[in-house]
Amino acid sequence: MASIPCFIANWKMNKTVTETASYLSDFIGKYAELSDHPPQVIIAPSFTSLSIMANTLKEQGSKIALAAQNLHFEPSGAFTGEISAEMLCAAGCDYVIIGHSERRNLFGETDEMVHRKLLSARKAGLIPIICIGESLKDRHTEKTWPRLQGQLSAVLTDDIIKSGLAENISDWLIAYEPVWAIGTGETPEPDEVADVHRQIQGFIENTAGKGSPRILYGGSVSEKNIETFMKPPEIGGVLVGGASLSAETFFKMIALATNGT
Numbered sequence: 001m002a003s004i005p006c007f008i009a010n011w012k013m014n015k016t017v018t019e020t021a022s023y024l025s026d027f028i029g030k031y032a033e034l035s036d037h038p039p040q041v042i043i044a045p046s047f048t049s050l051s052i053m054a055n056t057l058k059e060q061g062s063k064i065a066l067a068a069q070n071l072h073f074e075p076s077g078a079f080t081g082e083i084s085a086e087m088l089c090a091a092g093c094d095y096v097i098i099g100h101s102e103r104r105n106l107f108g109e110t111d112e113m114v115h116r117k118l119l120s121a122r123k124a125g126l127i128p129i130i131c132i133g134e135s136l137k138d139r140h141t142e143k144t145w146p147r148l149q150g151q152l153s154a155v156l157t158d159d160i161i162k163s164g165l166a167e168n169i170s171d172w173l174i175a176y177e178p179v180w181a182i183g184t185g186e187t188p189e190p191d192e193v194a195d196v197h198r199q200i201q202g203f204i205e206n207t208a209g210k211g212s213p214r215i216l217y218g219g220s221v222s223e224k225n226i227e228t229f230m231k232p233p234e235i236g237g238v239l240v241g242g243a244s245l246s247a248e249t250f251f252k253m254i255a256l257a258t259n260g261t
């Protein structure tokens with residue numbers, strides 16, 4: 001597991017362009033002062049804020065990376081309201097979130113669609129942040145691992161591995177996000193998360209055989225619990241939704257998790 005932790009802010013459908021600029025004016029400077037070896041920070045704003053964020057990060061020479069929250073799997077065409085991988089690259093994105101549970105559950109994204117999105121993202125050179133997670137029912141019926149394994153096998157298929165699109169898999173990020181923990185204030189114990197991360201890592205190493213992506217935890221991470229989630233070495237970082245919307249809170253979480261280094 002890589003030693004530099006990774007912190008992802010998923011803003012979901014929040015913040016206008018003006019609000020984005022105001023967040024960055026506070027956050028970029030604080031992040032730059034953290035240390036000579038700062039943790040990896042990735043922000044995923046909504047589509048309308050991608051350009052201003054890309055330009056601001058570039059102008060200020062910031063190491064913060066930019067992610068989109070979603071993409072369409074086709075390269076172009078009659079898909080009103082959708083955005084392609086190539087458009088995201090041109091807008092300055094390095095990363096893209098794929099398969100977030102809100103996309104799966106509210107917008108009907110299937111494992112097959114998640115797989116096609118991964119294919120499209122990789123062909124365009126985007127680094128994927130792949131979200132997987134079990135429902136509360138899965139958890140209560142002891143189907144957590146079968147669910148996660150199913151989601152991973154649907155995504156990491158032979159066409160991706162054999163065509164070389166997974167060569168850089170150690171740069172990919174997998175976010176283990178139990179659906180029942182997202183936005184609810186409920187969380188699993190960090191030890192439980194560490195066990196799941198070990199299973200994910202083993203599965204990916206056996207399937208792709210090209211090294212291991214960093215595995216992050218996501219689901220109601222806050223100032224109160226971030227330090228405990230960062231303790232197990234299997235947890236390579238966190239994906240934060242609600243608590244990342246305040247620049248002050250998100251920065252405080254990063255400083256707490258990295259002991260202010």
Ligand code: PEP
Pocket residue numbers: 010012100177181182183184218219220221239240241242243
């Ligand atoms: C998320 O958006 O993936 C997420 C983990 O949200 P929250 O931190 O609000 O639970």
